[in-house]
Amino acid sequence: MKAAYYESNGNLEVIKFSEDFPKPEINNNEVLVKVKASSINMIDTVMRNGYPGLQISFPHIPGGDISGEVVEVGSKVKDFKEGDRIVSFPIVLSDKQNPKFEDNPQLNFGWKFFGMHLPGGYAEYVAIPETALYKLPDNVSYEKASTLPTAGLTAIHAIDSVANLKKGDTFLVWGGSGGVGTFAIQLAKERGATVITTTSTEEKAQKLKEIGADYVYMRDDENIVEKIKENFPGGLDVVLDYVGPTTFDKSFSLLRNDGQILFCGMITGREVNLNIQQMYFRHLNICGLFLGNPKNMQDLIKLLADGKIDPYVDSVYDISNAKEAQKHFESGNYIGKIVLSF
Ligand SMILES: NC(=O)c1ccc[n+]([C@@H]2O[C@H](COP(=O)([O-])OP(=O)(O)OC[C@H]3O[C@@H](n4cnc5c(N)ncnc54)[C@H](OP(=O)(O)O)[C@@H]3O)[C@@H](O)[C@H]2O)c1
Numbered sequence: 001m002k003a004a005y006y007e008s009n010g011n012l013e014v015i016k017f018s019e020d021f022p023k024p025e026i027n028n029n030e031v032l033v034k035v036k037a038s039s040i041n042m043i044d045t046v047m048r049n050g051y052p053g054l055q056i057s058f059p060h061i062p063g064g065d066i067s068g069e070v071v072e073v074g075s076k077v078k079d080f081k082e083g084d085r086i087v088s089f090p091i092v093l094s095d096k097q098n099p100k101f102e103d104n105p106q107l108n109f110g111w112k113f114f115g116m117h118l119p120g121g122y123a124e125y126v127a128i129p130e131t132a133l134y135k136l137p138d139n140v141s142y143e144k145a146s147t148l149p150t151a152g153l154t155a156i157h158a159i160d161s162v163a164n165l166k167k168g169d170t171f172l173v174w175g176g177s178g179g180v181g182t183f184a185i186q187l188a189k190e191r192g193a194t195v196i197t198t199t200s201t202e203e204k205a206q207k208l209k210e211i212g213a214d215y216v217y218m219r220d221d222e223n224i225v226e227k228i229k230e231n232f233p234g235g236l237d238v239v240l241d242y243v244g245p246t247t248f249d250k251s252f253s254l255l256r257n258d259g260q261i262l263f264c265g266m267i268t269g270r271e272v273n274l275n276i277q278q279m280y281f282r283h284l285n286i287c288g289l290f291l292g293n294p295k296n297m298q299d300l301i302k303l304l305a306d307g308k309i310d311p312y313v314d315s316v317y318d319i320s321n322a323k324e325a326q327k328h329f330e331s332g333n334y335i336g337k338i339v340l341s342f
Pocket residue numbers: 041042043150151154174175176177178179180181198199200201204219242243246247263264265266267268289290291292332336
């Protein structure tokens with residue numbers, strides 16, 4: 001089968017492509033999916049460079065996002081049949097489920113991420129347990145569907161489950177032009193919030209307004225905090241910050257009393273200084289979040305099928321050009337999602 005893979009960690013040059021990679025075999029509880037599209041996430045490049053502390057076996061096939069068609073079903077599979085159009089959940093959930101995490105089963109350790117612990121979507125075929133599959137409505141393209149599992153799921157989890165964003169709320173996402181950011185803008189807008197974001201170029205700013213942002217600021221503007229405060233003197237209800245140390249103090253000072261800061265990434269580092277006194281005087285809420293839950297995934301698919309969100313696909317590369325696609329991703333010169341197709 002066709003597959004993009006690597007046999008050691010490293011820079012873009014380790015990515016190889018073959019048309020003769022061995023096709024996976026399925027277990028009783030799995031289906032074989034003929035992959036139609038897979039989209040690129042930061043985890044793909046982190047894995048390629050070498051995820052700290054994680055041992056993987058080589059050759060390794062990356063890709064956490066998978067959409068495609070079922071071509072074979074295991075004998076114990078109940079709900080899927082050949083020909084079904086599917087999109088995958090990004091992880092296979094742990095066998096051990098703590099009732100405390102009933103609403104968020106992804107919080108049980110022992111999960112396995114496609115493209116991390118399991119072979120991923122940069123391949124023509126993937127074996128997937130039926131518990132990690134969702135049916136795809138006919139009006140949803142494979143390319144758009146492939147953007148949902150990692151970026152879309154994380155954004156909807158942040159907005160619906162953690163922040164419970166409502167009409168009239170004010171919401172800021174730093175770096176709105178990326179995968180999670182473009183979803184967050186559209187989802188927050190759909191929930192009726194006023195959406196504020198930042199970006200790095202005028203061209204991206206224009207596009208983010210078209211996608212739904214009400215206010216877009218330049219991230220390098222030295223007076224960005226003052227400018228946002230001028231428009232929102234009472235402070236913001238919710239800030240989504242996956243940038244980290246370079247934005248944390250700004251996020252913190254922009255929140256209203258009892259406001260909420262959401263963390264789901266660390267683009268500029270993993271540690272910040274927290275002013276504990278400010279935190280309790282101002283009654284601030286700090287929340288971390290990891291991917292999303294199965295209900296978030298169902299809601300996301302429905303929002304897309306109903307035309308309430310429209311994932312922004314920047315560009316589509318054939319799987320044989322996975323190296324070029326990751327190069328494009330690493331340049332940062334894109335908006336939304338970069339998709340691989342077969
Ligand atoms: N916790 C989870 O479950 C989870 C799931 C998915 C992703 N993530 C994490 O979330 C983060 C975003 O993922 P993604 O797929 O959306 O990545 P992405 O597509 O690369 O987008 C990140 C955006 O951040 C902005 N940015 C970069 N450096 C910045 C800086 N110094 N200051 C302000 N903005 C900056 C860039 O936008 P501009 O050029 O417009 O500024 C870029 O488009 C990553 O750290 C990823 O690992 C976590």
